[in-house]
Amino acid sequence: MTSPGLHLSGAPFLRKENKGLAEPRGPRALCESAERSSKQNRQVCLSVPYWEQWREEAHAVKRFSILNLDKLLVEFERNATARGAVVLWAKDAEEANRHVLDIVERHRVKTVVKSKSMVTEEMELNHVLAAVGVRALETDLGEYLVQLAGQRPTHIVTPALHLSAEDVGRLFAEKLQEPYTSEHEKLTDIARRHLREEYLRADMGISGANCALADTGSICIVENEGNAGLSISAPPVHVAVMGIEKVIPSIRYLPLFLNLLARSGTGQKLTTYTHIVHGATPGRTFYIIILDNGRSDILRDPASRSSLYCIRCGACLNTCPVYRRTGGWAYGWVYPGPIGAIITPHLVGMKDAGKLPFASSLCGACGEVCPVKIDIPHQLVHLRHKAVNCPSPVRSPLERLIWTAWSWAMEGPLRYRLAMSTVRLGVRLAKFLPWHPAQLGAWTRGRELPEVPAYTFRAWWRRRGQEFAGDNGKSGIATSSPKKEEVSA
Amino acid sequence: MIHLKNGLPDGKYPTYSRGEKAALFIPCYIDQFFPQIAEAVAAILKKLGIPVVFPEGQTCCGQPAFNSGYWEEAARVVRHFCDVFRPYQYIVCPSGSCTAMCRVFFEQVDPDDRIVSVGRRVFELSEFLVNIVGVADLGARFPHKVTMHSGCHGRRELGILDQPLTLLQNVKDLVYCELPNIEECCGFGGTFSVKMPGTSIAMGETKAANILQSGADVVTSLDISCLMHVGGILRRNPQMRHIRPMHIAEILVQR
Numbered sequence: 001m002t003s004p005g006l007h008l009s010g011a012p013f014l015r016k017e018n019k020g021l022a023e024p025r026g027p028r029a030l031c032e033s034a035e036r037s038s039k040q041n042r043q044v045c046l047s048v049p050y051w052e053q054w055r056e057e058a059h060a061v062k063r064f065s066i067l068n069l070d071k072l073l074v075e076f077e078r079n080a081t082a083r084g085a086v087v088l089w090a091k092d093a094e095e096a097n098r099h100v101l102d103i104v105e106r107h108r109v110k111t112v113v114k115s116k117s118m119v120t121e122e123m124e125l126n127h128v129l130a131a132v133g134v135r136a137l138e139t140d141l142g143e144y145l146v147q148l149a150g151q152r153p154t155h156i157v158t159p160a161l162h163l164s165a166e167d168v169g170r171l172f173a174e175k176l177q178e179p180y181t182s183e184h185e186k187l188t189d190i191a192r193r194h195l196r197e198e199y200l201r202a203d204m205g206i207s208g209a210n211c212a213l214a215d216t217g218s219i220c221i222v223e224n225e226g227n228a229g230l231s232i233s234a235p236p237v238h239v240a241v242m243g244i245e246k247v248i249p250s251i252r253y254l255p256l257f258l259n260l261l262a263r264s265g266t267g268q269k270l271t272t273y274t275h276i277v278h279g280a281t282p283g284r285t286f287y288i289i290i291l292d293n294g295r296s297d298i299l300r301d302p303a304s305r306s307s308l309y310c311i312r313c314g315a316c317l318n319t320c321p322v323y324r325r326t327g328g329w330a331y332g333w334v335y336p337g338p339i340g341a342i343i344t345p346h347l348v349g350m351k352d353a354g355k356l357p358f359a360s361s362l363c364g365a366c367g368e369v370c371p372v373k374i375d376i377p378h379q380l381v382h383l384r385h386k387a388v389n390c391p392s393p394v395r396s397p398l399e400r401l402i403w404t405a406w407s408w409a410m411e412g413p414l415r416y417r418l419a420m421s422t423v424r425l426g427v428r429l430a431k432f433l434p435w436h437p438a439q440l441g442a443w444t445r446g447r448e449l450p451e452v453p454a455y456t457f458r459a460w461w462r463r464r465g466q467e468f469a470g471d472n473g474k475s476g477i478a479t480s481s482p483k484k485e486e487v488s489a
Numbered sequence: 490m491i492h493l494k495n496g497l498p499d500g501k502y503p504t505y506s507r508g509e510k511a512a513l514f515i516p517c518y519i520d521q522f523f524p525q526i527a528e529a530v531a532a533i534l535k536k537l538g539i540p541v542v543f544p545e546g547q548t549c550c551g552q553p554a555f556n557s558g559y560w561e562e563a564a565r566v567v568r569h570f571c572d573v574f575r576p577y578q579y580i581v582c583p584s585g586s587c588t589a590m591c592r593v594f595f596e597q598v599d600p601d602d603r604i605v606s607v608g609r610r611v612f613e614l615s616e617f618l619v620n621i622v623g624v625a626d627l628g629a630r631f632p633h634k635v636t637m638h639s640g641c642h643g644r645r646e647l648g649i650l651d652q653p654l655t656l657l658q659n660v661k662d663l664v665y666c667e668l669p670n671i672e673e674c675c676g677f678g679g680t681f682s683v684k685m686p687g688t689s690i691a692m693g694e695t696k697a698a699n700i701l702q703s704g705a706d707v708v709t710s711l712d713i714s715c716l717m718h719v720g721g722i723l724r725r726n727p728q729m730r731h732i733r734p735m736h737i738a739e740i741l742v743q744r
Contacts, residue, residue, distance in 0.1 A: 023687035361678030364645035384558030407562035442683040446690035447721030457524035470540025
């Protein structure tokens, strides 16, 4: 029931039989929407005069929170429990799923409404519930579309970014037997009509959490469609699933994160709805599942640690030139784009995801837009270093040998000249080759090779260098020296 | 653009005193494929009365191996680089990307102070001229329509953007054409260009289209590596073939 290339091993970037990184081309709709969102959101962010201070502050709060996770999580549990919530801990997705299944059994749950949650995607929760005969319906419009189409999200904030209005019209016609339309309002009406009654029928609502507040024991959920509000309040049972990194010390810091998240994620000053769930409402049951699922592996690696600061705004996806062109599925797991490329290798292991950090030109756009200042580009290189030194699909004795030879050649000027003459000769001869092997072919597929000049700079310097040495320190603005020469471009 | 950091620990550039030497660090691809750029750099410095040396032991900054994850191999090259350049106070390099490797990333390869301190004395040409020597007008004349591609490493790691624009503004008869989406990567990315050629070329084609849209007939940059990639695409396309890629030093030396 999944789309092609969605499981980690089969994902375009990760496919084993692929020597390099296979390069799918995402739909045009995705590229254009991501670019548009990126520009609009950026403008909204930069119109805040103290945007940089906010980023610094948020970084500091997150840093503190992650370094004090052990204490804050326990404080959160204590305060949430005092407000009537039942807090459950899960080491991995399997344990979290077991908790959910226990709850399902205890409350005799038959149908579930879900509001958007990436962490439940990590758990493959919908499939787990389906396996025991429980129907879980996604209520976020984007998630609903993706679920209806039997696909997976292509973006962490806007899951159906790859679908055009026409695609949605066709989908509704096929799956819901609605007359075809591509008008946005009519499409929204159809979705609303189909979803409304589900909230009232459902036995349980499942949500994620954008923030967990240690001092009040509450969780915060932001949204724009009202679906989360209904999902968590209409059914008699509410289960919130959150990663361990979501906790912040105090509700005092919440406004800071709401401001950053809405602007970076959707270009809004604030999301339409902000729910702060202070414990259980009388007559209802409220569970909070706190999930690790590989996050403590990130915690153990100081150079990667700040990736736990992520508030899942999606700004790094929208701005990433690689993500825009390949789309989200290429990354093979729940989190695509630059943030996915740095957390997936930790969360699922280098063995499966070791190629992901290489899916980047290291342009650094992600680091520039990140609202909590995660140094994504530097972490990409750090993980490349890790990946080639541990069991992973990119560890290659041959490549190691090539780089060893390269470093030997670069350790002395004579070797350098020898190596470089070979390269120059190769580029010269390439013109006459009927086809270009490997890396050379990869270059000339869409680009001309540079012309090889008759001489090198160092050869030139040996002849002319003396003219530039200056006259023993008494050089002023030396326009007196012969003016002639230089570059004829 | 906000909060551009220059990769120096206190954010402060040193002040150049007359007579101090500048050591040229010429990246390998410039040495081998674009010697005219290095000649232009030497000529610019000479015109300002700055004594220029070219330590002949130099090879590479180690970036290709570093970015590929082979830090141990990169470290050997970095150490060689530092042995060669240790005697010099000002190391001038006509590339934002290689400068970023030296100034920002040497520390990750080898945090030894004898390595890091050398890396921090490497300056990209335009920042050396504007921020350290303190010149903005080099007396150049170049009667062409010019746009500038701003390399990602130079801008995002070293905070270089205004310096080259200032230098270009002061070139006589030069008409500057704004480049749409100047902040976007050209898609070169070193080994990325051959590891993900499809995406790299797609990004380059977008950049080339923006360059064409700018109306310029010359595209310049601090990094000839980006221009080697984009230029390779421009040359493939009959509508774009007239646009000439030139390193900024080649423009600044024109009379």
